[in-house]
Amino acid sequence: MNRFSDNELTRNDFLGGRVRLWQPRAGYRAGVDPVLLAAAVPATRGHTVLELGCGAGAAILCLLARVPGVSGIGVELQPAYADLARRNADENGAAMEFHEADLSTLPAELKQRRFDHVIANPPYYRAGAHSPAADQGRSVALGEGTPLDVWFDVAARRLAPKGYLHMIQKADRLPDMLAGCAGRLGSVEVLPLAARAGRAAELVILRARKGGKAAFQLHAPLILHAGDRHEKDGESYTTQVSAVLREGAALPGFTGQ
Template sequence: MFAPEDLTQDGFLGGRLTLAQPRAGYRSAMDAVLLAAACPARAGQGVLELGCGAGVASLCLGARVPGLGLTGLEVQPAYAALARRNAAANGLVLEVVEGDLAAMPAALRARSFDQVIANPPYFAPFSGTAAADSGRETAQREATPLAVWIDAALRRLRPGGYLTLIQQAERLGDILAALPPRAGSSVVLPVAPRAGRAAGRVIVQARKGGRGPLRLLAPFVLHAAPHHAADHEDLTPEAQAILRAGAVLTLPR
């Protein structure tokens, strides 16, 4: 477990949430908030987050949409405990199940959900330099193939339910290849740092049982200035509304 001195207290959604995160471990930021904003959950629905970490995405979603049944699956016990603590500290209910999605815990195998969200690890095995912190390395580097993440998500979805995930843009082909034939009507939103710059992330949403065509949307642009000129926030109005005010990131379907 994390000692108090190993944690920071970080504000999300313009201060609506204050969440503890490890000072040296894996720290959620913009991607988790975008993921939560893109999930089309409605009050009364059940939402499962695969790899919930400290609970940032699930709790941002819960802060925006009251009345959800939020469940997270997390393989690292210290992060699972931190997610529970963060939920309680912010007056939200988040059930956190400890376990590996590649060997789905019995507590989840018999259940299904209206929505599944995920922010799978971005870095390929044996690529780059390993993080000094083991928790950060586990969260960031792929040990379980992306196709297994998607398979686990689709198994937990109800027919007609939605899978929403955020991932590096270069993995888009792998994501789209893993969805058929169980899911379709896919929508892809590239996320670009600035206008005219290549997308570094993609948000992909697919419907279980969907048969509609793939839709590739215009990029969502994060920063207003054409280049980074100074150390101050220069978010576009659209990004500001989502990251600071908890607005919805609607993906047309």
């Protein structure tokens, strides 16, 4: 599939409508994860951002909407999603470049560039660790095709000195993430994301810095929902998380934020 037809798409609001995103009805659809990832990045005006595996553009477009004056580039393996990301960028007024490429074989022009930030939301499941999705696009997005270590290698090579990598992943992949940083990135911080107080974290956001020397930090979990159980229809996000998702606030929990 090279392009989605309009009747295969829905248009959804992010950041309280500041970002409107076309997404496939039946393919991979962005939820809150890329919004939380974007909110963790301490970007400022003039910074450059590269997203590896950008999909339809949810994370990087939310970052650009939150921090004016940031320039972004997205890399996406699947042509239909790369095309959708371009459309979403145009319709959200974001001047961006998108490249259709396997991240392990980036275009030569990208290999000559360095970025202040790299962000990534790699597939959550190891190859063979989940049942394949019926939709090919969703299957590629969820199931690991490129080893996680390669994501870290590519990110580290593309970062400028003192640049930051931010990655969101399943909590059980944390050992692989730390191994990916070893010898490449330092000043590692990990923010666990727990659905409710008293529950184990299902996701983590990792921050690491090229050339960083600070000690490892494991932060207290960020609790996403208020209360100890889901008791009624509708959203139950905490005040802090709701501000991130609806108002474009920075994600609390990391050093300096």
